Amino acid sequence: MTDYVTSADGTRIGYEREGSGPPVVLVAGAMQQRAGDAATRELAHQLAGHGFDVVHYDRRGRGDSPADPPITLANTIDDLRALTDLITEGADDRVALFGNSSGGAIALAAAAQGLPISKLVLFEVPLDRELGTEGADFLAGLREHIDARDGDATISYFMRDMPPEWLAAAKASPEWPALTRLGPSLEADAESLAWTQSAPRRELWADVDQPTLALVGSGSPDLMGAAADSIVANLVHAERRDIEASDHRWDPHALALVIAGFLVG
Template sequence: MTAFATSADGTRIAFDRVGSGPPVILVGGAMQFRGFDPATVELANALAEHGFDVVHYDRRGRGESPADQPITLAQTIADLRALTDLLTEGADDAVALFGNSSGGAIALAAADAGLPVSALVLFEVPLDEERGAGGAEFLAGLRERIRDADGDATVEYFMKDMPPEWLAGARASGGWPIMTAMAPSLEPDAEALAWTQSAPRAELWADIDARTLVLVGSQTQDVMEVAARSLVDTLPHAERRELEASDHQWEPKRLALVITEFLVD
């Protein structure tokens, strides 16, 4: 049953909560929300079976969390803070964050912003080169298309550096209208990725004390391997692990086992 947390600006953030135990919040990447992402629903249920209190939520501007534009990274972090406060009930407890793809960059930004994060699990965060300008340029281009209210152009632009067959498959699918409707909510993804290039990474997240597991698929793009190495080299407490996965996708029960092993270690 859907529940709601109220963010700092009054926006209601819809979520499902399953299980009991140490709290875990699942931070979706581009195009993900509960009604459009059955794999993460299954992941939440599998983690609950392993003894966790799991929140799977619709990010601002998606699903049952409608919001006015512009949708920013700061607002997205405030939404996570509201969910964290709900899970910890104002106590000194901390939460673990699982960030998928660009959701991993959002999770990093949330931890850097001071949210009480005990652990991070990051799957294939698509980082560009350290201190590069590509992220800022990409963000500017995305914002231009969002301002033009062109959902098709926005999603096409967001996917322009992905394998061409991914975009072709998305356009041919019945989910394309859903993807284009949520296009404005892609801005925090691009903003978080640009933030990872805004300073030397060892300095940028020097205050992130959370233990971090950096996951890459056994069959992945070279850019994901390079990004994983950058994360492990620059985060204070990070380790890399390969997960049996391909094409930037994972199997929920297998991933739940890997996350569980890391969090209970």
């Protein structure tokens, strides 16, 4: 069942909550929304079975969290703050975040903003080189496509550096119309990744002192490993772990075991 929390600007954010125990919020990556994301739904179910209070929510501009553009990183962090405030109301607990792909960059930004976060688990955050300009350039181009209100072109632009077969498969999928509608929400993904290049990372993440696990799939491109190594090098309490995964995808049963072990440990 979908419940709602109201963000700072009045936007309603839809979420599902399952289980009891230490709280965990799942922060989706670029193309994820609950209605078509069976893997994350199963991950939530598995984590609940391991003894966690799990929140699986629709990011702003997706599914049960409709919103008009612009959809910024600041908006997205406000939404996370509303969720964490709801979960920790009347309690001293903090909330663990699992960030998938660009959702991991959003999770890092939320931690840097001082949200009550206990631990971070980040799967393959696609970071470019430190202090590079690729992220800012990409964000500017994406905003042009969003402003033009061309959903097909927006998604195609966002996926331009991914394997071409991924875009071809997306366009051939019955989910393509739904993907094109979430185009404006990708601004927050691109902005979060540009943010990771906006200053030296050790300085940018100086206040992120939570235990952090950077996960990399064993069948993933080298750039994912380099990104995880950058996270470990620039956070005070971070470690890298390689897991069985490929093509930027994970098995929810196996991943739940890894997350649960880290959060309990």
